[in-house]
Amino acid sequence: MERLTIKDIISKIGQGKTFEAVSSDYAFTIKIDKYVPYVCAAIHDGHQFRKELWDNCMHTEYERWYEEDPETKSMIHSHPIVIAGCDSRFEYDLNRAPEEAVFETAWGKKLWFKPLSKRMKAKSLRKHANFYKVVHQLIEALEAKFGFCTVYDIHSYNWKRWERDVPTWNIGTANIDTSRFKNAIKNWRRMLSNIKFPYKIKSTAKVNDTFQGNGYFLKYITTHFKNTLVLATEISKIYVDEKKYITFPEIVNTVEEQLKVALPKNALENYKNYSNS
Numbered sequence: 313m314e315r316l317t318i319k320d321i322i323s324k325i326g327q328g329k330t331f332e333a334v335s336s337d338y339a340f341t342i343k344i345d346k347y348v349p350y351v352c353a354a355i356h357d358g359h360q361f362r363k364e365l366w367d368n369c370m371h372t373e374y375e376r377w378y379e380e381d382p383e384t385k386s387m388i389h390s391h392p393i394v395i396a397g398c399d400s401r402f403e404y405d406l407n408r409a410p411e412e413a414v415f416e417t418a419w420g421k422k423l424w425f426k427p428l429s430k431r432m433k434a435k436s437l438r439k440h441a442n443f444y445k446v447v448h449q450l451i452e453a454l455e456a457k458f459g460f461c462t463v464y465d466i467h468s469y470n471w472k473r474w475e476r477d478v479p480t481w482n483i484g485t486a487n488i489d490t491s492r493f494k495n496a497i498k499n500w501r502r503m504l505s506n507i508k509f510p511y512k513i514k515s516t517a518k519v520n521d522t523f524q525g526n527g528y529f530l531k532y533i534t535t536h537f538k539n540t541l542v543l544a545t546e547i548s549k550i551y552v553d554e555k556k557y558i559t560f561p562e563i564v565n566t567v568e569e570q571l572k573v574a575l576p577k578n579a580l581e582n583y584k585n586y587s588n589s
Contacts, residue, residue, distance in 0.1 A: 313341070318442045322449045328457075335446075339399050339439035341385075342446065345392045349458040349587070350579035351450065352388035353465050355406040355443075355529055356381035358397035365403065365432070368424050374557050376402045379419055381468040383551060383559060387567045388466055391575065393454075395447070404436035406443055407467075407527035413440050444532060451537050460587040461540040462496075462579045465529055469522060471548035472555070481505070481517035484525020484544035488534055493541050496582050500543055503574040509566055513550055522546065541582060 316324070316333040321342060324331050332343040338360070359380055361369070385396040397406050402423065404413045414433050415423050454461040471478050481504040485497055497519060504517035525544035533542050551563040 318445055321446050325446070325449045325453050328453070334398070335439075335442065337439050337442065340395060340397050340443050340446075342395045342450075343389075343393065347454065347457060348392045348576075348579070349454060349460060349583045350391075350462045350464065350576070351393045351395065351454070352391045352575070353463060353529065354381065354384035354388060354394070354396040355465070356397060356401050356467055357383070357385040358399045358401070360398045361400045361403055362435075368426055368428070369402065370422055370425060371402060371418060376400050377557065378470065378554060381466075383564045384466045384468055384547075386564050387547075387571055388464065388575070390568065390572050393450075395450070397443070399436075399439065404440050406440060407529050409528045410437055410440055413437060413528075447529075447533070448536065451533055451540055455537055455539050458583065458587060459539060460583055461537075462582045463533060463540060463542045464575060464579075465527070465542050465544045467523075467527075467544065467546045468549050468551075469546050470554050471550070474522065478522050478548060479516040479518040480509075480514065480548050480550060481507075482522045482546040482548075483517065483519045484523045484527075484530070484546070485519055486524035486526060487531055488525065488542060493586075495585065496541055496578075497543070499581060500545075500578050503578055504545070507567070507570045507574065509550070510562060513563075522548075539586070541586070 314333040315336055317336045321333060330344050334341045359377060380400060388394055402418060414436050417423055451461060483497060483501055501517045501519060505515055507515045509515055523546055527544060530542040530544050533540055552559050
C-alpha cells in the first residue's frame with residue numbers, strides 16, 4: 313500500500329492505473345486491483361479519531377464503536393475496487409452533506425464539552441471534501457469505461473435497539489430510480505436472503521424496513537451520475553456483541569466469503585441489463 317496525495321490518487325485513476333493507497337491525510341483507503349463495473353464502499357468502517365479531539369469529546373471509545381460500522385471493510389476487502397473510511401464518523405460523517413458532516417450532537421447526546429473551533433471543523437471538512445473528489449473521479453472513470461456501474465454502499469446497524477423483529481439485511485432505495493432498477497433491487501435482495509450464517513442465524517432481506525437509503529454518499533453519486541446504481545446495503549450487527557464490545561470473526565468471515573460470490577454475480581447481471589439502457 314502506498315501513501316498518496318489526493319492529486320496523485322486522482323491522476324492514477326485518470327490514467328487507468330491499478331494501485332492500493334491510503335490518502336496522505338490518512339482519511340481513507342482505496343484499492344483498485346482491476347477496473348470493473350462495480351465498486352465496494354465501507355465509508356463508516358473507520359474508528360480513527362484525532363487525538364486533539366479526545367479531551368473535548370463526551371462519548372467514550374465504546375460509544376463511538378457502537379455507532380460506527382466495524383468490520384464492513386473486512387466483508388468486502390477481496391473485491392477489485394474498494395474504498396473505505398479510516399476516520400470515525402464522530403469526527404466527520406462521510407454519509408452526510410458537508411454542512412451536516414461535523415456533529416454537534418450524536419444519537420441524542422451532546423458530543424463536545426466545548427463547541428469546536430472553525431479551524432477544527434475545517435480540518436475535518438477538508439478530508440470530507442477530498443474523499444468526494446476521489447469518489448467523483450472514480451465513478452466518472454468507470455462510467456466512461458463501462459457505460460454503467462454499481463456501487464455497493466455497505467453499512468451495519470444495531471439491531472438490539474429495535475423493539476421489533478428486524479431483517480438481517482436492509483436495502484435502502486428511497487433515493488434511487490426504483491422503476492428503472494426494480495429488477496436489480498429484487499435480485500440483490502434475493503441474493504442477500506440466500507446467504508447462510510452459522511449458529512442457525514436466519515438471513516432475511518427487506519427493502520426500506522429499518523433504513524431508507526437517505527445517505528449523502530448515495531445521493532451524491534446518484535445526483536452526479538445517471539448510469540450508476542448505488543445499493544445502500546445494511547447488515548444487522550449479528551457479527552458482534554453490541555453490549556460487550558466483542559467481534560465474532562467467524563461470522564465476519566462468513567459474510568466476506570459469501571459476498572465474494574454473490575456480489576460480483578449481481579454486479580455482472582446489472583452490467584448486462586443496464587449498460588446499454
